[in-house]
Amino acid sequence: MINENFIKDTDDDDVEGYIKIDRYNPELISSLSTHYHEILKELGENPEREGLLKTPERIAKAMLYLTQGYDLDAKAIMASAVFKEDYSQMVIVKDIEVYSMCEHHMLPFFGKAHVAYIPNGHVVGLSKIPRIVDVFARRLQVQERLTNDIRDCIQDALDPLGVGVVIECRHLCMSMRGVQKQNSVTTTSAFTGEFLKEKTRTEFLNLISAKLG
Numbered sequence: 001m002i003n004e005n006f007i008k009d010t011d012d013d014d015v016e017g018y019i020k021i022d023r024y025n026p027e028l029i030s031s032l033s034t035h036y037h038e039i040l041k042e043l044g045e046n047p048e049r050e051g052l053l054k055t056p057e058r059i060a061k062a063m064l065y066l067t068q069g070y071d072l073d074a075k076a077i078m079a080s081a082v083f084k085e086d087y088s089q090m091v092i093v094k095d096i097e098v099y100s101m102c103e104h105h106m107l108p109f110f111g112k113a114h115v116a117y118i119p120n121g122h123v124v125g126l127s128k129i130p131r132i133v134d135v136f137a138r139r140l141q142v143q144e145r146l147t148n149d150i151r152d153c154i155q156d157a158l159d160p161l162g163v164g165v166v167i168e169c170r171h172l173c174m175s176m177r178g179v180q181k182q183n184s185v186t187t188t189s190a191f192t193g194e195f196l197k198e199k200t201r202t203e204f205l206n207l208i209s210a211k212l213g
């Protein structure tokens, strides 16, 4: 538990994080629902038809969920599980699912993040890395800033010898609409410390492209 202002969103500690209690407050949900009710009308729908009766409220809750990262403190999540450990090789958590929304169109972009660091006397609980990926992904983003946010958080919280982050995503604003390219994938990367050296970066890139088994 991060602190008493947060509630658990599911029973599975390893799958979900915590949502700040205030985020789901009834007044906020009601206000958002009113706006979405109007938006549905302006889009040419009839919000009074049976299938849409609860839709404004569902959208409100979904959007609050998808933007909950604004209320979460990534550094506190990291700090909650930092352990002294004499391990000085690269630690990689790869293939972390990413679901975020582009700040230009509020359409999803999604894919995978690969995150590595080289400890400097301390390691972090492994689950905290996907958790902070979610904290920064669950807000309006551009992929470049998401990549940098993750890198900076790990660097600041853990003071490791270096951090490497690679993110590969498909952007629905580029496939469902706009330029309508169905297969393009955007790759971004961010590095600090040892990862700025070619040898370390190459080791990281080789390890994240290697298939297991």
Ligand SMILES: Nc1nc2c(ncn2[C@@H]2O[C@H](COP(=O)(O)OP(=O)(O)OP(=O)(O)O)[C@@H](O)[C@H]2O)c(=O)[nH]1
Pocket: 102, 103, 104, 141, 142, 143, 144, 171, 173, 174, 177, 178, 179
């Ligand atoms: N750099 C960056 N651009 C993004 C990201 N997500 C969406 N975009 C781009 O943001 C740009 C917004 O450009 P605009 O020309 O203002 O918007 P638009 O008229 O809807 O552009 P089109 O998508 O080309 O139709 C587009 O080129 C999108 O592809 C992202 O994560 N990073």
Ligand SMILES: [Zn+2]
Pocket: 102, 103, 104, 105, 106, 107, 171, 173, 174
């Ligand atoms: Zn977009």
